[in-house]
Amino acid sequence: MAPDRSDGAASCACKGIRRCLICEEVKGKGQLEAKEPKTVHYFLYNPETRLAVSKDAAAASFPFPGVFLWENFISEEEEENLITTMDQDVWNESQSGRRKQDFGPKVNFKKRKVRAGGFSGLPAPSQNLVLRMQQEPSLAGFQPVEQCNLDYHPQRGSAIDPHLDDSWLWGERLVTINMLSNTTLTMSLEQGLPKMGLAEEVRVAVRLPRRSLVVLYGEARHRWKHGIQREDVQARRVCSTYRELSAEFLPGGQQAELGAQLLNVASSFQGSPV
Template identity: 40%
Template structure:
């Protein structure tokens, strides 16, 4: 139950159920789905690096999961969209491992974040605007070591060295979502890895120059890695309607070339 007397940390274009009726959010004049003019695609579960075209409209998680599994045969004659640098692994962790991770994270406690999310951050502390960083106050947690070790068994993650872990807690009871954005390339390396816990969701990629929207359904307990053009040219986000119940995501990042150069130890946040 949301307490309307509470305040939230949302600013700018961000909002949640606590602030959705505030003057600030009303002035944003947000549309539920402002991408009707975009070309829409869905990443195919059977093709390698191909997304099939869809009618540009909003789809539920269930619809997109069904399309992903069953539209392969009917779309072979349609022109698809190349998505070579998104890699999915279903059932990357077991249900017991998922339960243990959830219990451990909940026992640590969560910090409020914007857009109805809660967070836990481990790794370097950065001021991205000023490009200042200093070593971790909270090092990578031991409970995630088995995940880091399992990443070494995946070919596309050869040489991946975890340097940052960001846990985000989403819940539809708080109106959780994340706006379209690009992850920093100054501190973090090319490959971004996410492990999706507790519920299915959809990660969406957006490229404004070509008016392209790509849906990537993520099953519960699955792993997603994206890099290359999708990482640099596309923004990514999650619509509020694609959070149903509770969802936790563990996002694991590798260091950039700059970070690997050893400069990390010599920078300080003011």
């Protein structure tokens, strides 16, 4: 297939409250503007101490478990080769100014149904990357069954709203490789941390250097929402997110047979975007 443009946008796939610069021009920014909470407490994640440090010294730092950052996970040459390979496939329009490529099973999360569909495996370049991930103790036994490539660009006003990834199908660890530019992953807890005297929303900024890998697990995976704000996309950014199966689809689970089939397809590393 002919490669799609990666530096602009002529159409919009936003639905509901989602938005990008294109739909803002059509509908008007004012109609789409979401109301921000009156008070937000801002913190910055320190990967060395694993603490969330207050940006304005108005609150004490606190432990922020569930984030693992691996800087320079890939080399400049690997990054270039990965992006070149991705751009040879079509980037499909997604919401909030993003474009995407999916490698994974067909899923209906509302009805809790999953099938292989057109899934033919993870892409070939990911095989060595997954082997490298598995060398990290916190990623021992990590066997991804889905890969989602996302393309962000400031010209499209790309972002992704705060959200929690599904935990019925997807397992404990969410793994993302950040490419082409630095960005910030914003972790948010709308109900705040009352025990710390923070009754309003709390946000923790996790800086993601170019070519780094980040893992979310535990509280950061299940309690804190994560997202990428528009202002944190200053240049083209491409990321690959890998997801493993939940216990329900692993040996001993109710859908272990289906899980084994999906893992067998995924591990062929001969896939093309679904």
